[in-house]
Amino acid sequence: MSFNARSAWSIYKRELMRFLRTAFQSVLSPVLTTSLYFIVFGAAIGGRMPDLGGVNYAAFIIPGLLMLTLLGETTSNSSFGIYMPRFTGTIYELLSAPVGVAETLVGFVGAAATKSLILAAIILTTAMLFVDYTIAHPFLALLYIMLVASAFSLFGFILGIWADNFEKLGIIPMLILTPLTFLGGTFYSIDMLPSPWDKIALANPIVYLVNGLRWTFYGQSDVSIGVSLGLTLGFLAICVAIIAYIFRTGWRLRA
């Protein structure tokens, strides 16, 4: 299988330029949202909450807030990145170029993942303004953020190919991802839930993502880090397989 690095780099660079065109909105929005969460949940409510597992409540919610933004923004960026060329017809250029699935994914998904890493850095910096925290396993945290960003960039890419209108493009992030993230232990430990909700919560895959990241931050979480990693890798593998199928069959890409 051949790989043309220049083609991939061209797609990657252009997608990042698209991000920079709306940099003000792209940066300001997560800063504002994160600040509001910290003001409401960290200062106003968090001040009345006990420490969770020895972690200050405001610090406890940082991984969840990061995951909340990461999942939403990564999925949206990636899905929008491939949906817009389909919508405007500019996809013809990509399809008629000597570009395969590998270059396309490195370009689109790589750019979406990069944007997510930039957002993660912004959110973590913003969090520092509100709460003192230290990351127990910074290297693992970075790796885990990259892994989640890559997986959900791939997921967004699939959404962008599946969607045939703007409503469908927004429906999964808004109606599925965001509620699941809120219910996935962003603002609480599932140990705090009454039975049987603590068991039911384990059926929510986002629980494992939030807790995986929380483990890299504070060395503790509601579920095993191994399970979190395994599920994330499995999700990434499923997304890769689906995209390979899409390119092999041309589903929704080629007439």
Added chain:
Amino acid sequence: MTAILEISGLTKRYASGLVALDDVDLTINRGEIFALLGPNGAGKTTLIGAVCGLVRPTAGTMRAFGHDMATDWRKARARIGLVPQELATDMFEPVERAVAYSRGLFGLPPDGAHIEQVLRSLSLWEKRKDRIMTLSGGMKRRVLIAKALAHEPDLLFLDEPTAGVDVELRRDMWRLIGQMRERGVTIILTTHYIEEAEEMADRVGIIRKGRILMVDDKAAMMKRLGRTEAVITLAQPLAELPAALAALTVSLENGGTSICYRGGDGTGKGKAEVAELTKALVRAGIDYTGIDIHDSTLEDIFVDLVEQREAENAA
């Protein structure tokens, strides 16, 4: 002549059952301008899409520059450029960056000199920093051509290149296409404007309902199917044709007030016979007040051919 694109048995059947391409065989030679003519929905854009990778063929084979496009598509596509019918491009991008992106997408290293040459040849150099959305429709179409030329293709597809542009710009576009051919680019264009094919094409293909009806040199097609029609208005009506005109393909029409000639071959034979006809009329002492002469155009041939096939199918 060297064939650079060979299409054999190309068929595209959609899930709905619509057959957009039906067993198409076509060979394109290096350096030629080939015009593909056909009514709306004939399969022109589908054919281009199949070659360029936008449409998945149901059956058939395609070879470009000796490469099988099913297995060796990277090498083949690297040498093919496409200017789509729709003005589809990222409207927020500045012209120069959009063209440079196209070159990179095809895996070529940046080449500012080439991009400048392309932009200058398309009168876009002064607009290179402008966002595409700020350009006129004609200039946007030039940007699409610049993008297609950015990777120095040997074969260029132009899908309705002058659709919706004014006459002046259309002439400008023809000049550009001529320049591209001079640089050695083989061009396949689809068009509704038969005048366009007549002006520029070396060979013409006529497609209808997914089937290629005819492919021929433009001149040969004109010679084979072209006709001259002349209507001579008589000063006095005639009851019957004089015997002196019997050798010519003429008829008495409009109640004997005009003589109509239909014949020739589209290469001047008809005009010569009309000249003979007028001399014969003078010799026979028949006066006339006007001559209306008309050579059939490629459009006439195209319409006749398509109508003839429709009549055959209806029968």
